[in-house]
Amino acid sequence: MSPIETYLVTGVLIPLAGFVLLAFLGGRLGKPAAGWVAVLAIAASCGLSAKALWDWTHLDAAGRLAARTGPYEWARLGDTVLTVGVNLDSLTIIMFFMVTLISTCIFVFSVGYMAGHSDEIDHVSKYHRFFTYLCLFDFSMLLLVIADSLLLLFISWELVGLCSYLLIGYYFHKKSASTAAMKAFITNRVGDLGFIIGLGLVFVHLHDLSLAGAAAKFRDAWAAGSPLFDPAAGLLGLSPATWMGMLLFCGAIGKSAQFPLHVWLPDAMEGPTPVSALIHAATMVAAGVYLTARIFVLLTPEAQLFVAVIGCITLTLAALVAIVQTDIKKVLAYSTISQLGYMMLGMGVGAWIAALFHLLTHAFFKALMFLGSGQVIEGCHHEQDMRKMGGLWRKMPVTCATFLVGVLAIAGAGIPAAHIGLGGYFSKDEILAVAWHRAYGREDHGAAQSHGSVAQANGLWRMGKGPTAPEVSVADIDQFIPASWAQPPGEHASESGGAAHHRPVADATPREETHPGAAQAGHARAPGPRWLWIALFVVPVIMAYVTPFYMMRAWWLTFMGRPRDHHVYDHAHESPLMYLPLVVLAIGTFVSSYFLFRPLVAEGAVQMSTAPFLTMLYDGEAATAEHAHGVPIDHAAHRALVPAVGFAFVIGFVLAIAIYGRGLALATKLAAALRPLHTLLEHKFYFDELYGVVLVGGVAALRAVSYGFDKYVVDGLVNLSGLLTRVASWFSGVILDQGLVDGLVNGVGRVTYALGGLVRRPQVGRVRNYILFAAGSVAVVVLWAAFGRVK
Amino acid sequence: MLTIGLTHYLVLAAALLCCGLYVMTTKRNAVGILIGAELVLNAAALNLVAFARYGAGGLDGQVATLFVIVLAAAEAAIAIAIFVNYYRVLATIDADRGDTLKG
Amino acid sequence: MEPGNLLNWLIFLPTIGAVLCLIVPGARAVKLIGVITTGATFVLSLGLFQHFAWWDATRDVFGSGYGQKLYEVTKVTWIQLSGAPIEYFVGVDGLSFPLVILTTLVTFLAALASWNFEHWKVSRGIRGYFCLFLLLETGMLGVFCALDFFLFYIFWEVMLLPMYFLIGVWGGPRKEYAAIKFFIYTLAGSVLMLVALLAFYFYAPAGHQTFDLIRLATDPAIQAAFGSALFLGLKFGPVMFVLLYIGFAIKVPVFPFHTWLPDAHVEAPTPISMILAGILLKMGAYGLLRISYPILPDAGTWAAWGLALLGVINIIYGALCAMAQTDFKRLVAYSSISHMGYVLLGLAIMTPAGFQGAMFQVIAHGISSPMCFFLVGVIYDRAHHREINRFGGLWLTMPVYGSLATLGFFASLGLPGLCGFIGEFWVLIATFSAEQWSWAQPMAILAATGVVLTAGYILWMIQRVYLGKAREEYKSFPEATAREIAVLAPFAALAIALGILPQQTLFNFMNGTLHQITNLFPAAGTTALTVAGALLGR
């Protein structure tokens, strides 16, 4: 292993060591030593990751390539060797750094937070368990980040799920907590069901579960015109490749709480607040986005559209619900879902870099806000209802200020055209820009599809260039970009020349007619109707106004105005151990933004350049980094957005302050005025109820049916045999008076017994009948001999 | 002019057999059943003698008949002894009353 | 074939112990004999490791034919028949080796679990208990080591009687019902096996008649004869396969032959449940893999979709039934049914990957299910009931136990990193990639739903038993004792080891043999046959 890999692997293993140590000795270490052990472990990891990051940025392309060793054989499935290794690229490095850094902050915070929390139930301390789980989580999450194969990804994927389960259920003496934990795990498993099936499809079609290998084989299959891409070969008119991508994405739907599996995340707030910050805001839930990013190369245009649509629905629903939440953590939870939706949308529309960039910035500011809320909750003696807070800025100035930083960041505050702004300003806006581009920009970008012959040409070209070579230069990529967005056959000759062909927006009429060539190639053309693409831009933009509104609402209700509950207010306080991490994260929110992270993410995009369906777009103007690999969108895009969303945060903030500036009175009136809408939102669109009835009830019914079946029918030869017996006894004139029996054995037994009764019928006890029977039998033989014998 | 031949004996024996079977299966009195059995035995004896006379078996049949007669006597002796015992215990000679053993 | 007599010691050491149990004075001495004998057997079985290389993934894989690499072979004539002798023929290969180790280990731990015998509700007859217990071990080891069909059958039946009494005498309230149900089911299955046993012998061409399982599978003359023979007008292979299958399916158990299992498990004492779930259920799968598939590959192909379907039904049906349970042990019992469905599915597709997955699942379940049963037993010893809804908060009162329980049940749930995952994953992926079967992918998708259902019932159970507020009546429960932890710890360690290093802990031992078995199969691309057509020989 190269040094960098060693740093990373060691960084993964240190939390594991911490976990083992705490699992066996945690109880003896007690409070707070157990917590500090965990902090030490993750801090060491963080240090290593910083070192790795430093070294990485000082390596040239060849050095980076050389730094990657492995993969190593893990096991054999049939004749296929399954490998594991470190997926060493810029994205891994930066994700790793982000996770460890945020973890460190949150661990430190937790030491403070848990100090004040009652950790004893029935005189049994669970303090050390908390940090034990946290260590296990960090191990799993870091493993997920460095995983270079879908299998390892899946394994760590489940492990983080387990940690999430354990930590949500940390207060398991509360029924609600254990139920929430269970809900989280099972909902995730539903997603994982898709993931597993997706893995199966990957294995079947690509015979490789490593990310690089699968990507290469996927590309080769495309180049070879494999039936994998034939819509006729799959179900519902979607090609197997599309299904594969969509099913893999199902895992992300579960983990990132996307519609329709988003229901678990709000409930997950039952866990301690640091857990919400770490797992359910910054890292684990973002793993879905990370997965999508990693499998991006396996997504067909149709699958990408699916991702985008799911993201769009999610962000909309969650943002709307967030408006009416009164629990400070629930607001943040829905906000998280909404932001994850943005990321997914970004992935779907091809804003690969922007989505991951948003992931990183979001991790900082959302962790910041969650910790802030934790500080508030802790300070207010476990009061989570914002309606009872207010005016806390006096008691918690640091928290208040840092929280505001978070609010500004999520709202996308920044000064347009000046490159000054907080996380969301860059990342979210870039996503929207790309969405705009897909909807209104150049047609050829929107139609990420190829004509067969072009695809062949591309494939050849890529093979010639060495498809797996990550060192493909920007110039190279620029060369092939135009060809990779295929033109309709007729236009191909004239348009495949060189630079991208610009076409007026108005001209970009959806080409619904089927071209013979396209049909022959068996590939979908630009998937989805045009209005869908427009919706994928317009709806998120609208929601970009909602986001600042509900965030400002939360901040204002909590910190500003007058105290609404003096009991809460009087006890409020903050402690350094807890606000210091807040400060660190706030700083991180500032610096994480544009210049540090985005270039690295963009570097990570190298691998994307080998995808057959290259729809990765990025903000050309904003992207000063020359490492970006993809298609720069029209510079006009982002500029055009300025009037649209550039001031959205201002409008949102103003609205929020206008409504909540003087307390809850106005809001209550509004709620009353919009009763049906308010009720709908309050009940979160009734998803829980729906699932309760349909799924849980359905399973309950099924299990009742199955067990009933088991009890009464399998047996069931029982009923059958019972019937047969009755029929038989009707013939023989025997009346059986057996009651119901259970069990197959009893069924057989009953028949047997019945037969037993039958054969004992002659045994009536009277010798005359015996003689009659015997003589009769002889007579039968005699008759047979006389008449029936075959001569 | 009726010539008595083998067939007549055989028919007679068959008739005896049927009578015996009928008696055996209808009589409730144990002695009756025994008598039925004796009728069948006699049918067989008649057969044997007839075959001995008309067939190729020669004296064998008649010897066998003697055996049958002796056996019938022995059987009757034992049977009667058992009937007496039965009567002593159950105070009846009705075979149908002895139906405790069954099933 | 490497001669040796380690196996003979292994098989009959418990018998010696059983006899000792009858003569030593004092209950404690009997217990000691039981534990020491099983422990010694376990240690002895470790000697088999000399023949297997955990570090070498390629050894034996394609090196030799089926049955060429047998270790510790004893082969002597036992009964002389006119055609060929019945032999005392024992040996291990990659298929039986892990099962032998599993058997000795689980039996040893079950003996440890029996240490609190005096505190059982039915505690009389400790001599009888340990004597039968040890005889049972002889039977189980014999089944796994026997390479002569007749010997296999004998050991198969030998196992039956002790089990009957162990459930029937030392079991719970409905023990008689459970014991007799178990007995009748198993016997019904084994008499069918007996018919197949005879038919194998008599349908082999003259001069080739044998009970030798290896020769039955590899002798071309026998295979040719089996391929073309008719049995009462039906094709020989399918008929024999079905006969054997019913015998093995009852043991596995396969829907709809499974109803004995919940009853037997619920009523059996804890150590017996451990053995029942950990080892006895495995014999069905082992039998299919040792006898049915190598000897009747064509019939295996013929039956594949049906078997796979039954496997899927097992998975889903078992999980749903488990969800409906309120008796803790019954839940675990149904979960066994569900888990064994993966084994069946893996076997049905007849690929090396499927066999690997199935065998891994066999071993993994052999580790997780005894652990789960013992976990149930631990609280049963304290609470004297198993009603799930009456528990709660046990993780608080018994933290160490609670942690181990979580580990055990998550292993059973199939959490990656623990043993349950590998088997399920291998089977599912193997089924997906079994491209010779048109039905494989839908089956795999159906089977995958078991993943969700399993999580459902296990987590729900954990919530009701271990989470929540500790109930007053259980607050005084003592933490797991050192003995209990000593029983659980090996299972826990193995569950983790198998989950992380499947290749080194298991696959490297058995891949070779599994490949050799698949090499016996006719070339891929088999055509689907209709049931009637195949049976009627058309």
Add this chain to the structure above:
Amino acid sequence: MLADVNAWLPPLGDLRLFAPELVLVGTIAAVLLVPLVAGRNPLLAGLIAMAGTVLALVATGGLAPRVADGPQGAFAAPGYAAALLADRFSVFFKLLLFAFLVLVIWLWLTGAAWRVTRPVRVGAIGGPEFFVLLLTSALGMLLMVGSLNLVVLLVAIETASLPSYALVASDRRSRMGAEAALKYVTFGAASAAIMVYGISLLFGRFGTLDLGAIATHLAAHPGTADTAFWIGLAAFAAGVLFKIAAVPMHLWCPDVFEGAPVEITTWLSVASKAAGLGLLLRVVTVLGPAPLHVEVATPLAWGVGVVAALTCTVGNLAALRQESVKRTLAYSSIAHAGYMMMAAAITLSPTAGGGGPGFTAVVAYLMVYVVMNLGAFGVTALVVWQTGSDHLSSFTALGRRAPWLAVPMAVCLFSLVGLPPLGGFTAKWYLLVALGKGAVAQPWLWILVAVAVINTALSLYYYVRIIRQMFLVENDALPAVPAPLGGVALVTGCAIVVLLLGTLWFNPLGERATILSERLFGLATTAERSQLAMVAPAADSASRAESPLTGAGVSG
């Protein structure tokens, strides 16, 4: 004239061939006469009977070498086949019967000695008459396996039956005994009468009373296997099946076995059936094998097979819900007779490769059956003596109350089921192997295999019911069951032998049985038949015999 008489009498040397029978007759006389001088002492009578039987056993053993070379006939008139035969076949059965007789008397003695010290709970049986009857019935059974002459067979069957009728009623206070005896005697009389009628028809058809001659005639004239033959054979079979208690002549068996004293049940369950089976085997061996054509052998094989399957099934099914252990075991004995008859069906199957394996199976099965059945009945007897009842409830918790009885009982019962590693499995194994071997040529025999194994599974129910009652049902209120040491020794010995037969003696049993059956079979087909053919009536006399029946127009 005197010379003629001498010609009719066998040379004295030949009488030694029948030493066992003679010893037995002598013993009977002794048992009858000794009371005249020594008083009516049951124990003494028993001891004399025991001594005589042992002597007869030894005599039989001494006989074995003499018949090794071929069958020895006796009491044959010139031109007639031997009325009595001494061959390996009969010697084997005689050994079996005497050995069993010894054990039964041993059981009786144990019980009698026991009763001296115990309050008598069951009506005691005993006295010289008892032994006279017992030994006489044994004599009849010896004759049954030693002849091919229909009249001798008739006499033998009656000699075996008549004392048995009386034996059943030997407990004169027992209502059940009286009833059982009544049923036995009436049913026996009826079946004997039907059999005699059958004999008369066979005699009329073939003009001879010798089965060997009939077989030879049939071989020479296939056409003679006509309606009259089949009717006669069927009627004759009724008597044989009565002794075996095979369906449809089984109805007496459960009632009689339940009503009779347990020692008698023990005796009848093995001896009567064994003798009947011996007779059946001899009949089918003579009528069935090789030289005979399918016209006789195939229908006969089917007939025996069907009867065997029915017997086996009916016995097992009917046993399922019995409350009386004796009755359960009675049905069990019916079932086991069925298994053994299956083997008889193979010996007949003309293309099944001969009767070797079938014989082996029957021989092995009988040897095992004797031991395990004796064990089971022995325990039952011991329990009955103490508790006064053979109801299932008497066996409750026997595992605790009398483990030295319960464990042998369990072993024997599991053996009766046919579970390895017990003798019952060995027996069943050889049977199944025989059936399998036969099935190579006659696939329909697989049906018999199926019937056999399904019945094995069925039988589990009722055997295990007893075991369950002994071990699983608990009742701490019941007192321990003391038992006489001799009885315990007997049943323990049986259990050990059963265990040995299933393990170490698995192979030896098969070898012995094979050796026995090979010799027996060989003799029955070649040497014996040729000798019998020599002395059989001339073919022309047989053909003459055709005329009466055809003339009578009976054939149809």
